[in-house]
Amino acid sequence: MIVDDRVALVGSANINDRSLLGSRDSEIGVLIEDKEFVESYMNGNPWKAGKFSLSLRLSLWQEHLGLRSEEISQIRDPVTNATYRDIWTATAKTNTMIYQDVFSCVPSDLIHSRAAFRQSTNIWKEKLGHTTIDLGITPEKLETYQNGNVKHTDPMERLQSIRGHLVSFPLDFMCKEDLRPGFSEGEFYASSQVFH
Known part of the structure; x- marks a missing residue:
């Protein structure tokens, strides 16, 4: 965890049953407070x-966003709209869309109900001839654009457009269930308090 670009909490300090027993996993964490500052x-x-x-x-953001060294200056201010909306969120949405097009990922924001889930998996099983939920990669995919154009795309070519590792968390998955x-x-x- 990095707070205000001034303090970093680094480690693997988890609270779980193995850690609390005291005889198995050991956890460590370190709080680093900078004493040297830069503009x-x-x-x-x-x-x-x-x-x-x-x-x-x-360094972490460069990796997550797939930025080149000369692009790091764009993320120097972590909370401006230019950084958060135009770089962080845009990269996550683009990567998510590519993974969805190629792999038909589950969970997905496109699936709001159990019926939609069954329909989605049935369509992919039919397209690919798979009989399990692990549908794999599509051999060739039709990509439809908002203007109605349809384009055949090579999935491996689409995957070349992925930048970094960032994807959007599917908050709308099963939202109508x-x-x-x-x-x-x-x-x-x-x-219900047990689960909150």
């Missing part, structure tokens, strides 16, 4: 950023 920007204003924390964030446990499921009898 930077935060929300469009001049900012004194920690030298280590800033370089760590820039009531996913609470049914009467016959054990979770039905537990207080």
Whole structure:
């Protein structure tokens, strides 16, 4: 975790049953507070950023966004719209769309119900001749644009357009379904506070 480009919390400190037993996994974390500062920007204003924390964030973001060295200056200010909306979110959406076109990923924001899920998997099974949910990569895909044009694309060519590792989290997956446990499921009898 990097806070305000000044403090970094680095480690693998997890809280789980193995860690709490004290006899198996050991966890470690370190808090690094910079004492050396460099000129930077935060929300469009001049900012004194920690030298280590800033370089760590820039390095991680460069990898996640697939940026070249000469493009790093575009992400120096992490909270402006130009960085968050135009670079971070745009990269995530583009990568997600490419993966969806090529692999028909599940979960997906395009699937809002169980019926839509069944329909989606049936279409892909029919297209590819697969009989399992692991549909793999499409041999050739039709890509439809908003203006109605249809274009045949090579999936491997589409994958070359991926930048970095960033994708959007599918927040709308199954959004029209009531996913609470049914009467016959054990979770039905537990207080909902257990799961929050």
